[in-house]
Amino acid sequence: MSVEQKTVSLPFKIKFSYSMGQIGDALGYNIYFFFFLFFLTDYVGVPPALAGTISLIAIIWDAIFDPVAGHISDNMRSPYGRRRPLMIMAALPYSIFAFLIFNSIALGTQATFIYFLVMTILFWSSYKFFVIPYFALGAELTDDFNERTTLRAWSSVGLYIAVMLASALPPYLLEYFENSGMSGQNSWRIIGAIFASGILLSAVICWNFTRGKEIYQHDQQAKQKMARSSLFKAIGQIIKLKPTKYLAGSVFFWAIASTMAMGGLIYLMKYNLGYGADRQSLYFIINSLVCIAWLPFINMAARRYDKKMVYACFLGIGSLGLLFFSLTGFPLFAILLIFCVIFCLGDSTYWTLYYSMMYDICEVDEYVNNRRREGVVTAVMSFSQKIGAACATWFTGLLLAFGGYEGTVETQTDSAHQMILYVNTLVPGVFGALAVLAVLFYPVTKKRFDSMMVALNAKRENKAYDDTDFKEML
Template identity: 35%
Template sequence: METINKKLKTKDILGYTIGSIGDSTSYNFILSFLSFFMTTVAGVSPAVAGAIISIAIAWDAITDPIIGYIVDNSRSSKGKRRPWILRSVVPLGASMVLLFLKVDFSAAQKNLYYLILVLVFWTAYTAFNIPYYSFGSVLTDVDSERVKLAAFREVLGYVGIFCASSVPTFIVGKMVASGFSDANSWFTVGVITAVISVITISLMWWMTKGKEPIEEVAETEKMNIKGFFVQIWSLMKMKPYVLVILCALLTNVYMTLFNSSLMYYVTYNMGLAETQASLMFTAMNIVSIVFIPFVTKGVEIFSKSKVYVGCTIFSGSIMILTMFTGIPNIAMGCVYVVLVGVGTCAYWMCIFNFLYDVVDYDEFQRGKKRDGIIMSYYSFLLKLGGSVAAAVQGILLEQSGFNPTLAVQGENALNMIKIMFTILPGVCLFGAGVVMAVTPLKDKRMSALRTALEKKRLGESYSVEGFKELLDNQQ
């Protein structure tokens, strides 16, 4: 395969990263509000809502490596990633709309309705998300260009988070204040977020025509169950990869608990309406965008692992401390989510570059690019963490005595919501930083490896000077 070592044009960066708006909008809207909608609007019990989300995320996790394996071995004259992205658009948008429709069914029918639709959503999201992020590994293998790509992707990703968090809460608050029902208000924002997701993903697909290396189809192999599990086993023997996916698992537990608990905390612990919650979401998103250049510069001066570790441990510590200090008002609430956003920003800025390092390391070892299965198994464990967190959240709410029909919750319920919004996600994010502190794929080593990898692709002689310890001690 010919080398992909190149600098990217701004139009190519924007063409690819605009898809991050659709990715972040769809993912964060469902993650942040589906549990709240089902329990407080649709009339699903907290334990059942938690079980529905947990089952769906577990299903999504199971399909991740399967889709990644299929994508790696797809054959198409248009590339092996972009066709899957196109196929995902319609079911993704349709399921987002229907998930926020309040239905007048019996309890069992209602539970089944939301379960089926959330399964459709996560399947469609995976069919888009896996090839989308693996696409980034073939646009360039220059580390500085990948950091630039991550910066653009994260800026637009936070635009998506804004569309998924601040916009819905603001619209719902205004519509309810104008006399619309909660059900109609949430259905409206379901339509709006679905349209945003579909349009931006479609634009990305259209703007990246001709950017995927077609010669990769020559590397495909006959797909079978044994080959699938052989590849999974080989991944789990790579220490650098295991550290990345353990970090991802912990981080998604943090994100699931923190994001889905925010509305509960603002509504019941702080006694505020959706419009005030919108202020907290907005503060977190704006500051996270502002923080991106500092993360980029920090990576340039130090390294992505040092920046990531520092930021996540800092934010994790803030969350743990807040359990004991509390959040007395909306101003302090905004400060809290801003400080937490430092770790979140660093995670999304760095995690895919960690994975691209693994892709390059693995290609050097095996002589084949396996970005699909590498990205998808990462996603599998990321969502496994989310599945566990969603189930635990539902059970904890139920056991604490939380009652969605009450405007004022009991002391046990309020304390449990506080725990799920502060110390529990804080411990997970702190742990994720500690895990990545011991990664062997340091920037200098990977720079030397990529130089050798480029020569290896071209059939030229190369030296392992500067990264020999990786070959001696890993896998």
């Protein structure tokens, strides 16, 4: 018989401090996906297809080593926990390379390609050793099905504050510095330094105020069950889990949709719509505020109706919006804002609920394989997300090149304008629909999860248990 567990709320201090770590994650992640391709094409002069290839190689490199970071995190033995030591060690190099990727050096085409490829590889490598333990930490702060959603809603507030800063601030600062007589390349150096400082500060706040709050940190019985296992065996066991396959597929497809739709906006607003820095910044501020405004509604709906169906429904609405606006375009700023409201419902749901759903796989892994491997579970999902994001930047570069886009000219051709529109709407809309289709097969629901937790607690205590009510998850 299924059992309904009572939700145990986390203290405000923990939710707030954990959300600060999300700011550290999202500042670097979003300034990269919003502006790095644009920086390379329009300020360094790298051809768009080559610029997209730099991102593709670097992010695939990072994604491949995500499981390594997760495995190291899972197997760390420290009185300070398994996650936080890695987070603080990675925070400084992560912030340094966030600064260096926006530094242009006068080199030839080949040397420029090598320089930015190396810098982006180092950026993403240090990023993963902060963010994989950070996300795994979230699964260790609570094992409550609903409270994980609330924790992720708090984190999403931090996420969209960072998105607002990473999207709205650079165009404004760029125009301000250039109007003051500074070159565009030097302007980007200052912008990189500002964001690097924000990354380091928020990471340190999260690290400091979550110390000792992991629910399994002092549980000797849990430590005994977390025996060391090989990396490849751990990855194989987690990938075999039924929930992993379908959630990872959905994460991959929406990562493509989200990255293309958001990363292409700077091209859309500058070239198709003719917006200056003020209008661009205004849109990005509104975009982030709309995403934050959706969060209480998403959290309430997920707690009432189940994460999976809310996730599928709201991503579906966002995907339909993308497809619809590929036909209409954006003749008015008000139309762009309507697009923002519809797409943000899907995107906010993705960044809030997919992590919460991912955390629930950690208990499925423990039930099936007798291991707590939050790090590797996080890494597998991060791999799917980053491969999707890498494909998106590569697709964007290729499609822009195919449409005849030239980053060194002020006026684009009609074919380039049309391709910019499709990069922001039609193509991500198709991938968004695939994300919805994949998650419909995801088997974890609250009733099944609560029943499994009863059985898991009995299993931990070597008591009798039954899996009849949650067999479909296994």
